[in-house]
Structures are given as structure tokens and as C-alpha cells.
Amino acid sequence: MTTFQAPRAGERMLPVEEAQRRVLDEVRLVGTEQLAFTEALGRVLREDVRAAEDIPQGDNTAMDGYAVRSEDIAAAPVTLRVIEDLPAGTVATKRVERGTAIRIMTGALIPEGADVVAHVEITDGGSAQVRVLSSLKRGTNIRARGEDMRAGDIVLEAGTPIHAAEVGVLASVQKSIVKVARRPSIAIISTGDEIVDVDEPRPFGKVVNSNSYSLAALARETGALPRMIGIVRDTREATMAAIESALESDFIISSGGVSVGAYDFVKDALDALGAETKFWQVAMKPGKPVVLSRLRDRLYFGLPGNPVSCMVSFILFIAPSIRKAMGQRSNLLPPTVAAKLTANVKSRGDRRSYLRVRVVARNGELLADPMTAQGSGVSTSMVQANGLAIVEQGVTAVTSGTVVDTVLFAPVFSES
Numbered sequence: 001m002t003t004f005q006a007p008r009a010g011e012r013m014l015p016v017e018e019a020q021r022r023v024l025d026e027v028r029l030v031g032t033e034q035l036a037f038t039e040a041l042g043r044v045l046r047e048d049v050r051a052a053e054d055i056p057q058g059d060n061t062a063m064d065g066y067a068v069r070s071e072d073i074a075a076a077p078v079t080l081r082v083i084e085d086l087p088a089g090t091v092a093t094k095r096v097e098r099g100t101a102i103r104i105m106t107g108a109l110i111p112e113g114a115d116v117v118a119h120v121e122i123t124d125g126g127s128a129q130v131r132v133l134s135s136l137k138r139g140t141n142i143r144a145r146g147e148d149m150r151a152g153d154i155v156l157e158a159g160t161p162i163h164a165a166e167v168g169v170l171a172s173v174q175k176s177i178v179k180v181a182r183r184p185s186i187a188i189i190s191t192g193d194e195i196v197d198v199d200e201p202r203p204f205g206k207v208v209n210s211n212s213y214s215l216a217a218l219a220r221e222t223g224a225l226p227r228m229i230g231i232v233r234d235t236r237e238a239t240m241a242a243i244e245s246a247l248e249s250d251f252i253i254s255s256g257g258v259s260v261g262a263y264d265f266v267k268d269a270l271d272a273l274g275a276e277t278k279f280w281q282v283a284m285k286p287g288k289p290v291v292l293s294r295l296r297d298r299l300y301f302g303l304p305g306n307p308v309s310c311m312v313s314f315i316l317f318i319a320p321s322i323r324k325a326m327g328q329r330s331n332l333l334p335p336t337v338a339a340k341l342t343a344n345v346k347s348r349g350d351r352r353s354y355l356r357v358r359v360v361a362r363n364g365e366l367l368a369d370p371m372t373a374q375g376s377g378v379s380t381s382m383v384q385a386n387g388l389a390i391v392e393q394g395v396t397a398v399t400s401g402t403v404v405d406t407v408l409f410a411p412v413f414s415e416s
């Protein structure tokens with residue numbers, strides 16, 4: 001019983017960028033559904049959204065104060081007669097004529113005749129008459145009609161991920177029902193004879209399944225719906241059966257069983273099921289054995305079993321695929337920033353390393369603190385880390401102070 005497979009002729013470790021390109025080339029769009037805009041947070045919009053009218057509907061005041069004629073206050077201080085009081089949301093019934101003012105609250109439409117708002121701070125705040133103490137240029141404190149949105153403009157494009165600002169814009173244009181991508185489903189399989197589940201007794205020497213849960217959480221964070229298939233024993237038959245039971249999902253992920261050990265059955269099982277394997281080794285550490293296969297129209301990602309390798313492969317390959325499947329058109333890959341290492345780091349040099357670092361902003365600089373334990377089994381190193389500092393293939397040491405490309409997978413904060 002051996003599944004040892006030396007790389008076939010022509011097979012090589014793919015550079016990460018090429019692997020990412022190949023993965024994204026294989027991704028297909030998922031279908032859509034209609035949702036209340038209040039439920040659409042975290043989804044990707046699948047229709048263009050237009051403004052039906054100008055917003056704001058007319059010129060309006062940015063300040064509480066008095067709508068006046070700039071001519072009238074040119075020789076300030078001057079006293080003007082207040083002819084009307086205009087709370088926000090009301091429309092003036094009078095026109096501002098020479099020598100008069102209309103008291104106006106932020107957001108109210110500018111009355112005819114006025115071309116400037118004297119904010120209350122430069123007046124005596126009077127109600128029957130007002131003394132304006134300084135002159136202002138025409139247009140001061142006036143927000144233009146349509147400055148936010150113009151009637152007919154596309155204000156949100158199909159492919160836009162919906163965050164808080166997008167929800168606000170949907171509300172403004174009264175788009176109460178929106179067409180969004182349905183959540184892609186992701187089946188998650190954990191392989192390994194040594195793996196027991198969270199609520200099971202753990203005999204000495206066994207390992208608790210953490211990958212299924214961290215992967216499911218990553219899937220949710222990215223907008224997908226995880227489906228737990230559970231733990232699969234290290235046999236070809238069990239692996240095949242698990243994969244077959246997962247085929248309703250848009251994506252299938254497994255952890256473990258993709259190396260060249262005697263009990264690594266994922267590639268065998270995929271071959272036996274007639275999958276078309278696109279690649280199975282990427283020139284990166286952690287995470288060299290990463291299988292990409294297409295099986296009956298589904299995409300299959302076989303990730304290595306080590307918890308850090310699993311998460312890193314998800315961040316680099318699977319999260320971008322989910323975004324693309326939902327219809328996102330740009331920013332599919334995680335962002336990369338330049339950050340300055342705060343300690344010396346080492347790498348084997350045989351492939352590109354992604355070192356876990358904590359990126360912090362200090363004095364206008366991004367600093368990358370490497371985690372002390374960089375083993376791919378050290379799951380706690382992912383807790384403090386928010387970035388993966390890249391050490392290129394062929395490089396074995398990088399000294400403190402060097403600026404390196406760093407992939408971010410969580411927010412960066414200022415050091416406090």
C-alpha cells in the first residue's frame with residue numbers, strides 16, 4: 001500500500017502567482033438571489049444600482065444660519081430683516097429680497113434669491129432681525145444639488161461587495177430589494193486517522209480537528225456557506241465516498257492527505273473519481289502540497305493538514321475564488337503592503353516563505369514583528385498575526401530593518 005508519487009515529468013512547483021491565476025481561471029459565477037438591502041451586508045451586488053433623482057434634490061445649507069444675498073453682507077457688519085424661519089425639510093414660501101434674510105437649518109433647501117448662508121457663528125443669532133458680522137463669498141456654506149448623486153448615474157456597480165457605506169447608498173436611493181450573489185457553498189472534509197472531533201474523547205497521540213472549524217470560519221468571513229462533511233479515515237474508499245457526498249457544493253475543500261506519505265489518499269481518490277487535477281504543488285512554505293482539481297463541474301482544493309498551511313492556502317487561493325464566484329471583479333487577492341521587519345528572519349530558500357508577522361503602524365511606518373514560532377503546526381501563531389511577510393525563493397536570511405512585501409489578512413492597527 002503506497003501512494004508515493006514522485007512528480008510526473010513536466011510537473012513542477014508552481015509559483016504562487018501562477019497558481020492563483022490558474023485557480024481564478026477555473027472559477028465560475030454562482031447564481032443570484034433577491035434580498036432586502038438590510039440583509040445584503042457581506043454579499044456582492046449583481047446589478048448596477050442607479051440614482052433615480054439628484055441627491056441632494058436641491059442646493060441646501062451645510063450650516064445652521066441665515067440665507068442671505070452676498071451683495072447685502074459685502075459691507076458687513078449689517079443688519080437684515082428675518083422674514084421666515086426654515087427648519088430642515090421645509091421649503092421657503094418667500095424669496096430673499098434686498099435687505100432680508102431667512103433663518104435656515106442644516107439640510108434645508110436654499111430659498112430663492114439667496115446665494116450664501118451666513119453661519120450662525122458670524123451673526124448675533126437674532127430672530128426678528130439679524131446682525132451679520134462678516135462678509136462671505138457667494139456660495140459659502142451651500143451644498144450643491146446632486147453633489148452626492150446625479151439622476152441616472154450608476155452609484156453602485158455590479159460586482160461591488162456590500163459594506164456599510166453601500167448599505168447607506170442603497171437606502172438613499174430607496175433600493176429596498178437588491179440582486180446579490182447567493183452564498184457559494186463550501187464542503188469541508190478533514191482527513192486523517194489521527195484526527196478526532198472536538199466533542200470526542202482524545203486518546204493520547206490523537207489530534208483534535210481544528211482545521212474544519214478554522215476553514216469554516218474563513219469561509220463565512222469571505223461570504224460563503226460552509227458545510228461540514230466531517231472527518232474521513234485515511235483510505236482511498238473513505239476519501240472517495242466523502243468527496244462524492246460533497247459534490248452538491250460549489251467548492252470542496254479537504255485538509256490533509258495531499259503529501260506523498262503512505263496514507264495520503266486525496267490525489268488517488270480524486271484520480272479514481274475521474275477528477276482533472278490542475279496542479280498539486282505550489283512553491284510556498286507553509287503549504288507546498290496544494291491540489292487544485294476540477295471534478296464534475298466543481299472545484300476541489302486539497303490543502304495540507306497542518307493548521308497554518310491550511311489557513312494560509314485558504315487566504316491565498318480559496319478566499320479569492322469565493323470572491324470571484326460571487327461576482328466581485330477587482331481586489332480578489334488579499335492586499336500586500338510594504339512593511340519593515342523588526343527582527344532577523346530565516347528561510348530555507350527552496351521555495352517562497354510566508355512568515356507570520358504582526359503588522360503595526362508606528363510613526364507613519366508599517367512595522368512587521370515576526371512571530372517567534374513559525375512552524376506550520378503552530379496554530380497560535382495565526383492568532384496574533386495579521387500578515388504574511390514574503391521571503392522569496394533563493395533567499396535564506398533577511399535582516400531586521402529590511403522592508404518586505406507583506407500580505408495582509410486582518411486589519412492593521414496603530415501601536416498604542
Ligand code: AMP
Binds near residue numbers: 212
Ligand atoms: P497531513 O497533511 O495529512 O500529513 O497532516 C499533517 C499534520 O496536520 C498532521 O500531523 C496533523 O497533526 C495535522 N492535521 C491534519 N488534519 C488536521 C485537522 N483536521 N485539524 C488539526 N490538525 C490537523
Ligand code: MG
Binds near residue numbers: 192193256
Ligand atoms: Mg494525514
